Amino acid sequence: MTEFSHDVLLDEPAYVPPARKADWLMRIGVTIVTLVCFLALFGPYIGPYDPTRTTIRIAEPPPGLTEIPGLMAGWIGGTLDHPPHWMGTDANGYDIFSRVIAAPRTDLKIALLANLLSLTVGVFFGLVAGYWRNWGTELLVRVSDVVQSFPVFILAMVLVALAGRSATNIIIALAFVYTPIYLRLTRAEVLSQTSRGFVEAARAMGNSELSIALRHVLPNSLTPALIQSSVTIGFAILLTAGLSFVGAGVRPPTPEWGLMISTGANQIVLGEWWPSVFPGLAISLTVFGFAVLGNALERRYEKG
Amino acid sequence: MKKAEPLLKVRDLRVGYEVPGDLVVPVEGVSFDLNPHEVVGLVGDAGSGKSTTALALMGLARPPGKILGGTAMFDGRDLLSLPDDEIRAIRGRDIGIIVQNPRAALNPMLRVGRQIGYAYRAHNRVSEAEARKQAVEMLRLVGINDPERRVEAYAHELSGGMAQRALIAMALSSTPKLLIADEPTSGLDVTIQAQFLDEMWNTVQKTGSAMLLVTQELGVIANFCDRVLVLHQGRIVEDAPVRQFFSDPQHPYSQEVLRFYHERSDGFPEQVSGGAGFLRTEQLTKHFPLRNSDKVVQAVDKVTISVAKGEAVGLVGESGSGKTTVGRCLMRLEHPTAGAVVLDGQDITALNAAEMRKMRSRMQIVFQDPFDSVNPRWTVADILDEPLRVHEGGDKAKRRSRAIAALEQVNLDPSLMQAKPRDLGASTLQRINIARALICNPEFVVLDEPTSVLAPRARNSLIALLARLQKELGISYLFISHDLTTVRYLCQRVAVMYLGQIVEEGTVEQVFSAPQHPYSQALLSAHLMPDPTRRRVDHPVPAALDGEIPSPIDVPKGCYLASRCRHVTETCRANPQVLSELGDGRTVRCERVVKGEITPEDFADA
């Protein structure tokens, strides 16, 4: 038998692409999300008015663009008798600006908690249903499919309206409608990871099934669910606002974007645009920010 | 052989793609000529730019790649600078191409005949009916049985070899002057590969086309090509007639590639004595139930093998022969339907979960795909630590030094400990997999095609490493492979599997020099030896098999090989065959061999 005198490594050095910079779109997403998180923490305290108290000025339009510098100077100089209503007031006399920046406290809290809850529950059951396949977990998946096939908004509306219109109930209802998404995503990823060689290798090494599921399969199956959560947070904000809009969400005077749009909706045909437009703009940008962030994460993950 | 005017003249071809802030040029200045009626091999490692070059000759690059420069003169025109309409007219009419992964290259939603018809009608003014007739004719020409029926098939209904034939039929339908074949046999089994290359070579001879055969298998080059081009790091580093290339390679890279074949001695690995049956299976059987059906897939059918202490036994066979399932049953990654697996006197199929986990430190497995076999999020240190943590526990620092020793054992640098799998190449990772398998000092290791995804050069050095480790550590191997050359180098004994059964078993010398069973004979004769002095195309090939491997769901009643065997008789078709011992210690599953009715052909120097 001939021996080889030489033993050289023959892998060509892998090409390492230069570190990719975050693109401008992602930067927009990060900026918006950061701002909204900041407002969720401090928004209710930094507005010029108490967001849950009416003023005597009813349906006052926002200042025109040309008036802003003067108002700014007067406000800083302390010569005004009351702080300016930067976005006007609504039909009840609430200061819209204070309410718009206070609302993330409600909207983001609901969206984040609902997501955390559904993510945890969905990932757990997704792992169980994907790794231990039997009739019980199959049934679980079927049930979750039926829930998922039903229009999310109508389901959430039924749950919240009948359970009582509170933030807690909205969180639970949203968590309920979003859990199947995470369950399905995680299960699909678990199924594909389970057939991979390193899981077999771990088994051949003598790991217990539980240890394989937790140490090998779970960490490698989380990514899709985590990416999805950025998108789902955005959609949860939309849903919360939509529920308020149809009268099945949080109760007034809670500062909440959808509720504010709904309050202004009747006036818009009369030309009073500001009570609805500003909160809507806030939703529009916020959800877009989360969507952009989710998409950027997705692309980053795909490219490795 | 050279003629005055080459058919194709490529000069300074450059193909590259942009990444943010950088330009990568995998093909940077390729130049060569191609003469009419000539068969030229283009050889190089994976990633050397072979396929990119082949595509560029058609004026295309896979996005995001771009052709950056150079000329390819064909019939007085530069293929690289022609306007879209004109190059489209040349593609398929003057230059045909077939690619690897043929099933993906066929449109999954159209019947094969229609696709061939479209390709034919793109270059010939004919009616649909005539195009269909041509499609049938072409399928017949490339050796497809029953072409009238096959034109109605969809790509997913064809086997890999069949789909590759359909591609050839499409590529040659307009009788081009040049056929480019880009690794046409990369996914095919050994017997199918030989069958296919023979057909392709014959077809090209009939149509009078020249051929550029892109491959990384030296066996393919030696048997079918007149001339060799060696592509290395984006350039042609050697251009030589095939005999001269094998006898006297000039470039250091070519020499390196050929070294394995030159260093191989004529001897066979010496037999080991003692410890017989250290690991053995008894009538091991594995059936997989089919969904929505009461039928089963007979993956493994009453396989009995035995591996002595310190012995390497090869298990060879084509895909679908059940050899991987045998390996998985040995490791109890799959629970056998019937039969026993005995390691050192203990039936491991009877162990409970806890006992089995303990037993796993004595037996290990190395899988085919090195990237897939390691947790992508872990570092090399984590990966090597895992078996120690499971089986030995104890001091962390001690385990770390064991891991470093294991790395050194497979000739890897300890600095790799903090690397992650994605930073490493295939052959490095496969060594880490081997190190992981050996770290708890197992007595028996299943090697499940550990070299099949590696480039030929890396394959050779890994086999050498495995041979050295076995000698040093005295481990027993079950080496599962379809690559006969590596089996011959590494193993003392070999078992040939076909459709879940062992058809022949004996020492490597016995089986390789004088195979008895018709299937072993076919397998060996289909093996393409990298030796241009005994080219397959120069003399009639014995012992070829017809057709394809039958489905393991509806296995034949009698001999499983009956549908493909040249020696078949009515009794073969009717009677199941049994393994019988021949005088010299080997076993064969063929009653005609046992009766002496089939004489082995001469494979002495295979």
Place this chain on the structure above:
Amino acid sequence: MLLRYITRRMLIGVVQLFCLVIAVFFLIRLLPADPVSRLVGLNSSEEAYAQAAAQLGLDRPLFEQLGIYLGLYPEIAPGLLQGSLGVSWATGSTVGSEIATFLPVTLQLITLAFFLAFAVSIPVGMLGALNPGKAADKGVFVYSLFAGSQPEFWWGLLFVYVFYFQLGVAPAPLGQLSPMTFPPEPVTGFMLIDTLIAGEPAKFVEALHHLMMPVITLAFILSGPIIKMVRQNMVRALQSDFVLYANLVGLPRKRVARYALRAAMGPSMTLIGILYGFMLSGAVLVESVFSLGGIGQYAIRSVLAFDYPAIQGVVLVITAISLVVYLLLDLIHAAIDPRIAY
């Protein structure tokens, strides 16, 4: 083969529907809402309360209520087995007839929005897919992300403000026809068809005019995910091996484009199924902005009134439609792609 597949799917669908009916039945009775006091008022006498409860059948045991709903006691009231969805607590008319009035409005809205969205999205998505990395592609991409993440009810209001209040080109958001117009005899329930049947082209135009903005609003939101889907599937198809090979054998460009388009259509079918749920949710909000009076608004009204039979009816009908939609999409997918077997 095909027929057997369809029958099997239908049977599974019926089982699913049955399970869903039972689940919803118990779910809404489990939640702490009190439909009786919603009906008679919070400070009504105990007697009046009990009388109302008896009238709604809420004094009977839960399983008897279920039995009545399913139609096991036709002598008390007709149920599902008799083809009845029950009687609305809020209005006193049958849920079936109410849904029959409201459902066509919604179907009309989402069908039009769906086709408008596709008509716009396919060329736009192709534009992106055919120019990868260029400005047009980036623009298309950002647009699709933006449109897909917008509050439809707010955009509806915005359109009302701009096109009705400021520009005056759109009608007031007060229904399918102007309140002054006498609606045509309902035959199919679809306003556009009914006006034509009644032979009143002026009212047809008016109905179309009123539908314009809700349809545009919904189509705008829908265009986001559709463009994203078209672009993604098209890019994937264009990069596939068989499209590359079609180019390699010199097929004409038109033929290659057809290969790619067909390949992109298959996977789109599954996503359209998901869009259906997305659309229905959107329709609920858009209907309520424009007071169209569709099934979405009916759902809102029933939910807020704790009108259990109506809620159950809406859930049942929406799910039944979605099952049929999924089945149709699967059949189309199989027709496009021979690899899909029943």
